[in-house]
Amino acid sequence: MAKNRSTGSLNKAQEGAVLATDGPILIAAGAGSGKTRVLVHRIAHLIELGVHPDAILAITFTNKAAEEMRSRVTKLIAKNMNRDISSMHRDSRLMPWVGTFHSFAAYILRESGVSLGIPKSFSIIDEEDSLALIKESLRELELDPKQFEPRRIRGVISRKKNELETIERFRIKALEYFPKVVTQVWEHYDEKLKKSKALDFDDLLSYSVKLLADFPDTLDKYQERWKYIHIDEYQDTNLVQYHLTLLLAKKYRNICAVGDIDQAIYSWRGADFRNILHFERDWPDAKLITLEENYRSTQLILNAANAIIVKNKFRVPKNLYSRLESGSKIALFEAAEENEEALFIAELIGRLHKDGIKFTDMAVLYRTNFQSRVIEEKLLELNIPYQVIGTKFYERREIKDALAYLKIALNHDDLISKKRILNMPPRGIGKVLAVRIIAGDELSPKDQKKTDEFNSLIEKIKNSASKTKASGVIKYLIKETGLEDYLNDGTEDGAMRLANIEELVSLGSRHDSKEPPEGISTMLEEVALMSAEDTMKKEENSVKLMTVHAAKGLEFKAVFVAGLEEGLFPHHSILGEEMEMRDEEERRLFYVALTRAKEKVFLSYAIFRTIFGERKINRPSTFLFDIPEDLLEKAPEKIITLE
């Protein structure tokens, strides 16, 4: 550990990955094998070799990972070159472009999307808005939402967009009734997006591929700009992302992909880990490097993790090992029901804290978000500080409302946002009137007056946005729209929502240095593409609660994995397609959970659990039987007696 974490030294494999700067390279990086470190060193090394930072691109899975990479690269370069960090930050051209696929796509579409008829000021809609548009489309097509579930339709369209399918091609193949309905809805939906000058998450990716594929000059421009390309979490790329990568890299062929098939957990989102397997086919001269030494966990934890993952058929054999001493066994706790499980976890966290482990060094992981509730309750009871990585900041209603005002200010045609705030706060524009306004119908004088007032309000905000710094615009908007008065209703809930909007102001202030409309537009973009964790304000000294998916890439001294019951984890979804694949993905997910832990793992399950108000009896997860018994320490004594 000391060797790897300390200043300079890399192990042989890592060093090889850092030094192989030219040509295609695939790094198979096991969990905790220091891949971020390798990427950071590689980028720093490139810069030292004289590559201009601006010619380096790095795609990460989350904005948080991007942020970390940027700051670590900056520090390393500053150290190596004896430079002042602050002067580097000031000039963004001295930094590589680091971000997620989605933010990258948004970036190039804003810059060059006009060729595709995408205006610079396009809005980005989230999943919720997208679903609302689908519902609206169904309604307008007079299709029964009971018969054609909006979520399912949206799912198909999203999947298709990520497969680079077009409506035209899909229509030809759609012979049965359901696909025909999907085609209709899809067409309607895209039409609505176009009217609003809005793109959904999937459009960002598919349009950027279209842009690069159809416009050679544009492609060339970007190929010339980014000559060194890095893609992290390559196992979780889907077809569009794969094509985007290929297009960008094919000219200079300096592509570095990093990934681990054993940690592929996003197939339900269209990710295909075979992209990794195809790497050698796509780049026959690719250099292959495997990082197998783990610097994170004890060997005992790795033994358990390895025992889990060897059961998968779809993988390239790899054996993670650690030089960290064996450490304590994995604790397994059987609870009668979920309250007892939660109490066990909370109590144990308290005990570990007394033993000197910081709250920040502990995390509770689970398969589904709803499981956090009980655990939160018990942590609250025992006065243990915690933070749930769950609902995203921008998904909160009040935040979306405030953002909608900003979005309209920058994109007048954004009907989706307009609909949202026409009557928010309430100003006498009900459903009927709202529909008429959106449709552009003739209005009664009274209604016209209301509409004019709304429009002039938007005009005022637009005005403010064009000359006030970002935080100032938000402050102005809260007051001027009446949102503040509306939320300030004396209730606790209202106070909380108001506090959230205040938070938005401080988020905006991070962009205050930019020229007026730009601060707001960058903020909107950032906010739209932020993950749950990105938006959490860092609270030191608190236990983190999150899904295993959200925990990807993170590490903690002590990790609790709750709800290890057959059906919950592994999750049994009704979607029976490709059972075996789903099964293996659940297994990988558990593997990811285990490998988050540095020192100690606590596994637990509840015999009875209430889901949807229904009490169900469960068997322990099959995963538990796959861990060799000598690594387990069963049922610690009950810590507290239940009431």
Place this chain on the structure above:
DNA sequence: TGATCCAGTTTTTTT
């Protein structure tokens, strides 16, 4: 128009 009530649904994971 907007508040209130009831029935039906929800939970897999997320950029």
Place this chain on the structure above:
DNA sequence: AACTGGATCA
């Protein structure tokens, strides 16, 4: 058990 959307009423 909690949240949504639709129906009903003031």
